Structures are given as structure tokens and as C-alpha cells.
Amino acid sequence: MLRVSTFTGAKVTGTTTIRTTIGSQQLITKSLLARFYSSQIPLKVPVTLPNGIKYEQPTGLFINNEFVASKQGKTFEVLNPSTEDVICDVYESREEDVDLAVDAASKAFNSEWSSQDPAIRGEYLLKLADLIEEHSEVLAGIEALDNGKALISARGDVALVAKYLRSCGGWADKIFGSLIETGDSHFNYARREPLGVCGQIIPWNFPLLMWSWKVGPALATGNTVVLKSAESTPLSALYASQLVKEAGFPAGVVNTLSGFGKITGNAIAAHPKIKKVAFTGSTATGKHIMKTAAESNLKKVTLELGGKSPNIVFEDADINKAVANIILGIYYNSGEVCCAGSRVYVQESIYDEVAKAFKAAAEAVKVGDPFENGVFQGPQTSQNQLNKILDYINIGTQEGATLISGGKRKGNKGYFVEPTIFGDVSEDMRIVKEEIFGPVVTMSKFKDVDEVIKLGNDTEYGLAAGIHTTNLNTAIKVAHSLKAGTVWINTYNDFHQMVPFGGFGQSGIGREMGKEALDNYTQVKAVRIARTN
């Protein structure tokens, strides 16, 4: 989480309170004036995680394999969403820093990086995966601290990061082209080449995991990267960037910038030397990025955006398991999941039974300090998110939905929200239509397969869907009829590094993970040789 601590123009956009650092327990006092001129924070600061683990947090921009101060020396605060305390300050990138990073990435791309034996890239990725595993406890702790996600979820994220990077390592020398037979007159083949410098902009809900989903396939296919982390969660990407260098990647191959979407993100999307931009975040920002990419230099674009995913329970489902999956679908990561199962549809004959079991399960979800044992749901990542979610809860009540469970902020320190269920909703309600991105779910009834397919598809989004049934035919029929990039059957939020992930409709363009992710980072060159002299 962040709080802006710099000036933009003459206007103060930040706050100037005295805060306690988690690490040194020292009081840091900063005057407005000092902030304006401040440029000299150390490039590494000691941080102590709530579980006692101490580590050195890089604060600079990672450009050309070095951590550097930003050109303008601007910094911003990173907050712990569980306590609202400052963790540390990090350097903020601006356009000129993006230029530097792009230059480094271009130089790296034009070196042997993109043309050498691809197995070498594979080796680096394998090494990076090993290093992520070695540092997994620190990385999981950083994620829990900075994002507020339950430590247990953070550990799952880090484990998948290592698996995914390792899998990308294996892909590096398996990026096949094809041979095309067109008769005796020609010899044709198609090869898949990297795009060049790829710009990547990642969100705050899975900071490190999204870093790996972006960096892994880009590097496996021989591109170089300029990546911006989310302004509220910059810490894990910086820490992982150290490991990039240690893994042996040449300078300039990976560049990681902390910064704001409107400044750094925009500069990446508009940069003439960047050939491709990949973004994960909101649909509104995704559209803006696509327009910017088009206006600047027709960048290739991949987008992983919002969702309002239906989670469907049929009357023949195992109800206990279905409820467990609904809980996982909406309260995992505090509901800050683009594919969260935020619309639950239950077949009418079991609606009351499911509602009762779901309410009991939601009330049993342990919400609190991410580092505490047994906690499943931590705080929301920022004040903004908290406000937005509470607004939606109000809207839901005003629209006439029945609040079955939750509905309030929990406590007054840290951005905690009670696991919330709305019943008796209708399809036209905003809480059914719009992405809330928090622990708030709507529940409605349906009669039969045909009706629920219609309801499930009644959205501009198409990221994911869940189906709970013991009937294989129902499962497959509904899975094939839903307009969604991922369908989970008798499970939810269940990722695997080899299975592609991405959206239909306004949920995005392109796929991440699996073999499909490699398509996002390669372009095809057809070579046609005439054989007649």
C-alpha cells in the first residue's frame, strides 16, 4: 500500500504525518519542505517483518542490473495495510527513468541475449526459480506485509512463482516454428521471434506472482523487459530483482520500476521503443493502455482485466465442497482477485440450504493480521479500496439486496472488511453488474441449466466461472457454454503454471501461463524460398 510523499507541481498530493517504521522502530519526521527536496534515501533499508524475519529492502529503481535513485529523486511511502504504518520509502520513477530503462533494455535486446542459444536463457530462469525458493519465506513475508494478504496465501503465491519460472526455463529452447509444405516450387518455414523491449505493468493484488507471469514468458522467448510494479506494492518486485542479477541475467534484460500508473505506466504504454505492452489491472485502465499503445507505435497489447465471474452450484453438487469453493472463490486474497467468483448462482431446490451453510462458513472466516495463524482474509490493500468496497455495500443495501452476512468495516485500524454476502439480488443491480474487488458476493437462484447459462453470460466480462456438480455432462455442457477464459469445475481459484489464464469479452486479450503465454511474446516470421532457379 502507498501514500504519495512527493509534490507534483506545486500541489501537495501526499500527507505529512509522523510514522513509525516497521523495521527500525525509529520515528521518522519529515517536513513538507524536506519532502520536496528529498532525494537521498538509502538504496537499501533494513526491514523487520512482523514474524521477526529481518531483511534488506532495496528501494531504488532496478535499471541495468543496478539499483539507482530516480532522476528527480522523488520517493513515495509504502504502507502496511494491516496497521496503516509506513514500511519504508522507495524511489519513484518518471518519464526520464523509463527512458533510461528502455535504453538499457534495448541495448540488452540487441546484444547476444536474443540470438544466443536459448538454453542459456532457460538456465537463468531455472536458477531464478531456485533463488525464489531459497528466499521464499522472506518473499512471502514481504507480500503479506505490503499487500496484506494472509501469509498462507502469500506462500502459495511464491511457490507458484518458482514453479512458473522453472516451467518457463523449460520452454526457452522449445519455441518451435513450423515447416509449411506448398509443393516443389518453394521451401517455407515460419520461425517465432521475440518482439524486443516489452513494457509490463502489474497490479497490487498479486505483486510477485504477476511479476513472474509477465517476466517469465518474456524472458523465455528472448525479449527484454521494463516492468512497473503497482504503486501500492513495490517491495517484492524490487527484492526479486536482486535475485535476477544473482541468477546471472545480463544487465538490462530485466528492469523494474516503482511508480505511478498515470506517469510511469503511461510513459511505458506510449514509449516509441517499447514494442509490446502487457498490463494486468482494471478494465478502464486497460482500455486507456490499448489506446495509448495504438496512438504511439501500434504496440502489441495483452491485457488481463476485471471480472464478475459466476460461480454456479447445481442441486446435485456436494454442498459442503461447493460452499468451501465459494468461500475460496470470493474471500481468498480478500476478494482482490480479478477472477473472484463474485456472483454465486444456486439452483432453487438447494438455495436455502446453501445460503445457510454459506453464511455460517463466511462468518467463520478468520479475518485479521495476515501473519497470524489461521487467518484466511487480511486487510484490503489500500484506503481507496476500503472506501470503494464500503460504498458498494451501501449501494447494495440501497438497491434492495438482503444483507445475509457481514457488511461492515472490521475495526478502525487497518483496512479490514467483514466477509459479506448479499442475497435476493436481481440482475440489474450494480453489485451484480460491477466489479467490487473485495470480499463481497451476491447470491441468486436459478431453475435450470439453460437459465443459468444465460445468467452466467449476462456480463461484459468473461474471465472465469465455477461449476459445482457431480454430473459430468452438466459440467461439460455448461463449461462449453459459458463465455469465460477459465472454467473451474468443483474447484475455484485453482491455478497451475501449465494451464492458460485470460479473459473473454472485456476481461482481456491474450493468455498468461501455459504454452499460450509464449504467443504473447513472439511474432512469426515466414520465410519462403523459391526453389526454381
Added chain:
Amino acid sequence: MSDLFVDIKLPTGITYQQPIGLYIDGEWRKSDSTAESVNPATEEPITSVYFANEKDVDDAAHAAKKAFKQWKKIPGAEKAKLINKLADLTIENLELLSAVEALDTGKPLELNCKADIEGVADYLKYCAGWADKNHGKYIPVTSTKFAYTVPEPYGVVGQIVPWNYPLSMSGWKIAPALAAGNCIIIKSAENTPLSLLLFATLVEKAGFPKGVVNIISGYGPIAGSAIAKHPLISKVAFTGSTKVGSIVQKLAAENLKAVTLECGGKSPLIVFDDADIDQCIKWASFGIFYNSGQNCTSNSRIYVQEKIYDEFVSKFTKFTKEKYILKDPFDKSCELGPVISKIQYDRIKNYIEIGAKEGALMVTGNEPHTFKTGYYIQPTIFTDCTEDMTIVKEEIFGPVVAISKFSTQEEVIEKANNSTYGLASMVFTKDLVRGHVMAEELEAGMCYINSSNDEDIRVPFGGYKMSGVGRELGENGILAYTQVKAVHVNMGTTL
């Protein structure tokens, strides 16, 4: 246990512990017979190792069968970690494994053995990458049928490897079989068992479950046959001579095992008159004299277009004499060591005699050398060869090459394809179109344009005609250890 390991002092001065038992179900054990392994550079025995009989093979097959029950449940990504670990251990032990290989085979330590061992590690890593990427297909059929395929391992696979690249060929067998999810019984060649036994210790250290990899030494007609016909083994892979390949295939027919064979060759290297001769002679010389010509893909037939024939012969001979000088395998500059055994030595010498008798011109070969012991044979070049000569027809598997002249492209295609074999082919020309046309016309599993014996672990390798069945390396190597299951789900068809 101690009598299952012996101390061996290498010519490098290092003493190491050599396992000599059979590695079955994660345990070292004895058998009822032993055989000596001989150093081809000195003709001295190195040590004796235990040789497997039919019962031992049966035990290994049962161990593998049992291990498969668990092994098949381990996700591909987890298998990849184990295989990567084995690759790392191979590199950590590069010096030792290379030296053992040089001792047991007479292959040059620095320039052959090290490359072999590095190749094993590279291929293990490559296959580890495949372990979670061997995908099935979803096949759209009709709205009332849901059909998909699942790539599944065979289960227990038997593998029989040759003596010319003992650990390298073992890597070609072990890595894809494990990545595809199989359990293994692998038998080394009877005269080169040492490096694979040592490798077994790394398999154990890497943490593979017991019984997943079983490593045995033994004679082809006993242990090899037992593998080829064993009913619990679902697939057999063999690298070696065409004659033995044919026996393996017959034995495999008893329980209709899947078979892949990498067998002999008599690969043609064709030089057109527009070729870069200086490059060509280097590749051609490498292609026949590397590893003392003990390569299934060696370019043992060279066809040169008439206009440049004399120039080629003279440059090729000069280069070969300068480059391929017989040396002790442990000499760091050695590029040409002894051949593997007395049997091979006699066989090659016999072919050289036949060549001379049949009227080919020996421009070099049979020169005296200084080695008092060891199976050393000088590089031997025959020119003015004709298609009816034995040395043009039969695989010699030694440092002997037969050079012939041709005039037209059609003629050389005819000659090159005039062979029961079809493993590799090499074409030297600057004409891109001709290169591609030749690649299409030649009946061979591999065609090298402007190079020779330049394989890559990512590119399939294998033979046409009597050079083999199936392909190793690349994605094909993984598929060679995979069988496909088709699943049909009825989504509403009623009877």
C-alpha cells in the same frame, strides 16, 4: 557392501570408488557372474563387474513395475526438479565421469568425453523442461461427444545402450523416458559398463524413488535378450548394430513391445563443386575420424564432384594427417584414441585389407605408430572407390573412409541412396536451392547442409530404412516414450 565398490586409480592420479554391482530397486547387489572391463589404450583389465542374468532382469522389471505405481502419480513439474537435480550432479561430477569414460572406452578425455558428459547434463535439463509440457489434445467432435487424448508413459521401459558413447547414449535414453513418466531398466554395453554404474550413484543422490531407474551390466544375448522379451516391459529402446537391432525387434514381438531402434549407417557426404572446400574438408574429417569413426552417423562414404575431386582428396588427406594424430586418450591434446576392443580392431583391420584387395587406393592408413599396446588404428582414406566395393557397402565403424567421384546431381542422389541404411546425410554446396533439393531427395533421417555430425539435442535424430525405427532427441524423443490414450465421453448419444 564394500565388495560392491572397488577403488580405481585413474591415469589422472585420482582414485575413486567404482560401483561394480547391479543397481536394482535402489540397492546394489551381486549376481552369479562377473566380467572384466578392459582399458583399450593398455589392453589391461580395469576391474570386474557383476553381469545380470535373466533372473536379475526379472527382478529389475518387477522393481520398476512396483515403482511405477507411485512414480506415475508424481506431477511432471516435480519430476522435472529431480531430473534437473540429476543434471546438476552430472556437471558437478564432470571431471570424474569424463575420466572414467576415457578409461573404459579409450575416447579422448578432453575433446570427446567431457563433451559427452556435458551433453548428458544439457539433455537432462532439456527433457526436464518437457516433463510438464507433454500435452494431450482436446478434439472437437460433435455436441454429444467430448473427446480428448492423454499422453501416458508406457510404464516400464527397457533400454540397451552401445559402447561408443556409453553415458551419452544412456542420457539419450534415460532423460526422455523419465520426463515422459516411465520407469527404467537400462543395460550398458558389455565392454563399457563403468560410467553408467557410477552415474547410478548420482541417480540415487538426486533422490529418485527406488526402482524408478534400474541400471545393470550384462551381455546382450543374456541380459539384453531378457529385457527385449520381458513381458512386464512395455517398450524397448536399443542403440547398436542393425544386426542386433533386428534381433531386439524380433524378441520384442513376443509381447508386442513398442520398439525404437537406432542402428547402423553408411552415411554419404556429398561435395558439390561450388562448396567451400576448406570448410568441407574439416567437417568431413571430423565426421569420420571423431571418436575413431565409431559413430553410427559417421560420413563413411564421401562423394566428390569430379571437377574438384583431386583438390578435395589432397586437402582432405593433408588436413586429416595433421589433425588426427594417434595419442593417449588422457593426453590433453588427444583427438584420436584407440578403438574400443580387440574384436573391433580386428574387424576394422580386415575391412582395410578388403578395401585394398578390391582395388581402392589407400592414400593414407596403416602407417606405423609408437604405441606398443592398445587398439590404435591410423586414419585410413581410400579413394577411387566404386559402388560394388565392400568398404562402400558395409558399416566399418572405424576410422576408415571411402571416397568416390561423381559428375551430376542425379548420379550422386542415386549413389547416396544406394544403401540399406538411411541414418544421416551431408551435403556441401553454396547453392541454397540445391541444398534443399538434396535434403528432400536423400533417404536419410538427418541431412546436414554444410556440416557433419552436428546434431543438437533439440532436433530429432534417427534413421530411415535399416538404420532404425523412431526418433530420439527433440520433442520426438519425448513422444518415443509416450503412448496416447483417447477418452470418449458420451454427452447425450442414446441407444
